[in-house]
Amino acid sequence: MLVLVGAGCSSDAPVSDADVSADLPTVEALGVPVPGFEGVVEEAVVESDLDSAAEKIPQDLPATEPVVVPEPAPVSEVTAEPTPEPVVEVKPVVKSFNITAKQWDFVPSTITVNKGDTVKLSITSADVTHGFRLAAFGVNENLSPGSTVHVEFVADKVGNHSFICSVFCGHGHSVMSGTLIVK
Numbered sequence: 001m002l003v004l005v006g007a008g009c010s011s012d013a014p015v016s017d018a019d020v021s022a023d024l025p026t027v028e029a030l031g032v033p034v035p036g037f038e039g040v041v042e043e044a045v046v047e048s049d050l051d052s053a054a055e056k057i058p059q060d061l062p063a064t065e066p067v068v069v070p071e072p073a074p075v076s077e078v079t080a081e082p083t084p085e086p087v088v089e090v091k092p093v094v095k096s097f098n099i100t101a102k103q104w105d106f107v108p109s110t111i112t113v114n115k116g117d118t119v120k121l122s123i124t125s126a127d128v129t130h131g132f133r134l135a136a137f138g139v140n141e142n143l144s145p146g147s148t149v150h151v152e153f154v155a156d157k158v159g160n161h162s163f164i165c166s167v168f169c170g171h172g173h174s175v176m177s178g179t180l181i182v183k
């Protein structure tokens with residue numbers, strides 16, 4: 001059964017295509033049967049029209065094809081779309097902090113700013129001499145007891161930056177530190 005089906009399909013397909021193309025009506029066949037006119041006159045008119053049309057087509061196409069009009073429209077639409085307001089980042093501001101240094105902490109020990117902010121620190125030692133070293137921004141100050149040191153810098157580096165006591169102040173000196181968070 002498989003052999004018969006396969007043979008029937010393969011043999012019928014090419015034959016049917018050939019029959020269809022062979023049966024297509026020609027221009028002469030279409031022109032002749034028009035009613036109301038004599039066959040001779042109709043054939044002459046059809047042939048003359050076909051000849052004139054054939055001459056016009058190759059002359060008109062080269063002139064019209066290169067001019068592609070619809071391109072500018074989509075370009076203007078694309079450029080007009082991206083007009084949403086951009087998300088504006090937080091503008092840099094001046095942020096001031098009062099920090100107290102005492103054995104063996106900085107209070108507050110964590111301060112947070114945004115990148116670009118100007119940071120003003122007023123640091124006061126409440127007991128003995130301490131130091132304040134914020135290496136990421138080149139800050140290193142001695143803090144004499146009872147006096148306040150003012151430090152100012154621009155927080156232009158994102159990250160968690162440690163500050164430490166840079167003057168030995170007792171057995172807890174090594175753990176006296178804090179963090180500047182720059183977002």
Ligand SMILES: [Cu+2]
Pocket residue numbers: 130131165166167168169170173174176
């Ligand atoms: Cu110290």
